[in-house]
Amino acid sequence: MGAGQSYVDHHGAGAPAARPGWCGVRQQILAGYADGVVVVTADVISPHIEEYRQELDWFEHKGFVAVVIPEAGQGLA
Incomplete structure (x- = not known):
């Protein structure tokens, strides 16, 4: 990716496969x-x-x- 490029989704935007930013990263x-x-x-x-x-x-x-901040299962339900 070039300088200044990033992919983001709104917090709580749903399943990864339904998020445009996450799908953009995969692409x-x-x-x-x-x-x-x-x-x-x-x-x-x-x-x-x-x-x-x-x-x-x-x-x-x-x-x-x-x-960046490993959480060892914390927050994953």
Whole structure:
């Protein structure tokens, strides 16, 4: 991605697959323009454990996820 580019979704915007910013990140990775994504907390990916695990599985095969503040399951319900 170029300087100044970022992808964001509104807080509580729903499932990752339904969020334009998150889908944009995935598209950039699939196109080879990005290697992964950096998020502040795991809740940015999803507060729901099953959605969170699905996203981690996708990124495990396509790119990387870096979580700035690891929370060891905190906030994932």
